[in-house]
Amino acid sequence: MVEQILPLSVQGVSVKKRGKTIISELDLELSKDGLTIIMGPNGAGKTTLLRLLHGLEQPRTGKLDWNTNLKTARLNQAFVFQTPIMLRRSALENIIYPLTLKGASKSEAMREAEKWINIINLEQSAHLNAKLLSGGEKQKLALARALATKPQLLLLDEPTSNLDGRATKEIEALLNQTRKSGTRIVMTTHDIGQAKRLADEVIFLYHGKIHEKQEAISFFKKPSTKEATAFLKGDIVE
Amino acid sequence: MSDIVNGMLGAFRLIFSLDADLFEIILLSLQVTISAVIIASFIGMPMGAWLAVNRFKFRRLTIAILNALMGLPPVVVGLIVYIFLSRSGPLGVLNLLFTPTAMIIAQVIIITPLIASISHQAIRDLWADYHDLLISLNATKSQRIFTLIKDSRRSLLTASLAGFGRAIGEVGAIMIVGGNIDHLTRVLTTAIALETGKGEFAFALALGFILIALAIIVNLAIHSISKTERASTW
Numbered sequence: 001m002v003e004q005i006l007p008l009s010v011q012g013v014s015v016k017k018r019g020k021t022i023i024s025e026l027d028l029e030l031s032k033d034g035l036t037i038i039m040g041p042n043g044a045g046k047t048t049l050l051r052l053l054h055g056l057e058q059p060r061t062g063k064l065d066w067n068t069n070l071k072t073a074r075l076n077q078a079f080v081f082q083t084p085i086m087l088r089r090s091a092l093e094n095i096i097y098p099l100t101l102k103g104a105s106k107s108e109a110m111r112e113a114e115k116w117i118n119i120i121n122l123e124q125s126a127h128l129n130a131k132l133l134s135g136g137e138k139q140k141l142a143l144a145r146a147l148a149t150k151p152q153l154l155l156l157d158e159p160t161s162n163l164d165g166r167a168t169k170e171i172e173a174l175l176n177q178t179r180k181s182g183t184r185i186v187m188t189t190h191d192i193g194q195a196k197r198l199a200d201e202v203i204f205l206y207h208g209k210i211h212e213k214q215e216a217i218s219f220f221k222k223p224s225t226k227e228a229t230a231f232l233k234g235d236i237v238e
Numbered sequence: 239m240s241d242i243v244n245g246m247l248g249a250f251r252l253i254f255s256l257d258a259d260l261f262e263i264i265l266l267s268l269q270v271t272i273s274a275v276i277i278a279s280f281i282g283m284p285m286g287a288w289l290a291v292n293r294f295k296f297r298r299l300t301i302a303i304l305n306a307l308m309g310l311p312p313v314v315v316g317l318i319v320y321i322f323l324s325r326s327g328p329l330g331v332l333n334l335l336f337t338p339t340a341m342i343i344a345q346v347i348i349i350t351p352l353i354a355s356i357s358h359q360a361i362r363d364l365w366a367d368y369h370d371l372l373i374s375l376n377a378t379k380s381q382r383i384f385t386l387i388k389d390s391r392r393s394l395l396t397a398s399l400a401g402f403g404r405a406i407g408e409v410g411a412i413m414i415v416g417g418n419i420d421h422l423t424r425v426l427t428t429a430i431a432l433e434t435g436k437g438e439f440a441f442a443l444a445l446g447f448i449l450i451a452l453a454i455i456v457n458l459a460i461h462s463i464s465k466t467e468r469a470s471t472w
């Protein structure tokens with residue numbers, strides 16, 4: 001059995017880019033279970049925070065304390081980018097690739113990939129170059145590619161932006177299943193309805209700081225800061 | 239104008255005469271150039287990939303030098319290789335001067351920077367695209383390079399073809415290190431130079447057309463191979 005990489009404790013972390021502070025002095029405890037949604041206006045630092053958790057951004061100050069060593073932590077998490085990055089290979093090969101990187105045999109990886117192609121209903125396009133897939137299909141493929149590696153922690157950056165209702169529903173269903181199977185999920189979204197449907201916990205990020213972190217039900221019932229209140233109202237008006 | 243037409247007719251006549259000497263020359267041209275392209279690709283492509291993926295202190299300078307080396311004058315390369323391989327030179331004991339091997343060495347030096355530079359550009363673009371994903375998937379450095387080379391193979395083929403084009407038409411360097419010796423190191427370009435010098439313009443021109451035809455045929459052949467591959471996966 002692989003060691004549990006969570007809980008994670010983030011302590012006093014700042015991220016600066018070109019002299020600009022994007023995340024400032026951030027503390028965060030990430031528990032072992034559930035689905036956390038990070039919300040906040042454009043430029044609040046949501047993407048940067050996710051990338052920081054995944055090791056794609058380096059903290060200027062502070063530290064991330066995983067329950068395991070860093071290497072184990074890295075190997076047991078997966079990231080789904082806002083704009084899916086597809087390998088210039090077939091849909092099937094896109095899922096096979098990370099598995100073989102992890103040392104799976106060709107046939108093992110193939111079996112697993114075919115299973116996931118079925119789950120996301122992409123059998124018809126399994127051998128099509130991934131670049132030719134529609135936006136929604138790419139998102140599903142990117143999610144399946146991440147899930148096939150059986151991560152303990154799954155990070156998603158606006159996984160359903162630009163998707164229509166049906167594709168959004170499919171991805172949300174997949175995320176719900178993933179959560180049930182015990183994978184910890186942290187994601188961002190601008191879709192308040194989606195946050196209400198999915199979140200166990202909400203983090204409200206504003207100017208690179210966590211303004212609120214609380215259970216989803218209470219957050220949506222009565223946010224405790226005026227920024228969050230305004231944000232929720234503003235978005236509903238739009 | 240009639241010279242050119244005569245040259246073309248001469249080329250056909252030459253080919254259909256199935257002249258053994260001519261085929262020897264054509265074969266050696268292909269042998270030397272293709273060997274050089276293969277060797278230069280094995281050096282240049284990983285070099286290009288390595289430059290694309292790594293950040294180091296003199297990276298920009300290295301790339302600038304590489305690009306400058308693309309314009310290396312073949313005659314100078316030939317001269318330097320000659321000095322190295324000549325009897326009194328540092329590699330004189332190898333006895334390689336005036337052999338096809340010497341010609342291959344010179345051509346490898348001439349086209350490696352070209353192949354490395356074109357590969358670098360192609361792989362750099364793909365790396366910009368793949369960067370976050372490959373880091374996210376914890377790909378090791380060699381896995382990254384391997385993946386980038388594999389997935390930009392069609393652009394890399396173009397790099398090889400550019401190298402082929404430069405090498406097959408090259409005369410200065412191989413003339414110096416090969417010596418244009420009949421039945422040993424004579425290739426199409428050196429034969430053309432020789433015939434032109436003798437005033438045999440029609441013959442030279444006929445050889446010239448064969449050279450051009452050869453370059454086109456190789457390009458087309460490789461193109462159609464890559465096309466059938468694209469049909470299946472692209």
Ligand SMILES: Nc1ncnc2c1ncn2[C@@H]1O[C@H](COP(=O)(O)OP(=O)(O)OP(=O)(O)O)[C@@H](O)[C@H]1O
Pocket residue numbers: 017018020022040041042043044045046047048049
């Ligand atoms: N490489 C960079 N150099 C300078 N500033 C950057 C860089 N990358 C991001 N930023 C800035 O950091 C801030 C936070 O960016 P981030 O992408 O994390 O925001 P976000 O909350 O995800 O926004 P959105 O909702 O629009 O996706 C923005 O103001 C952005 O302009």
Ligand SMILES: [Mg+2]
Pocket residue numbers: 046047048157
């Ligand atoms: Mg973002």
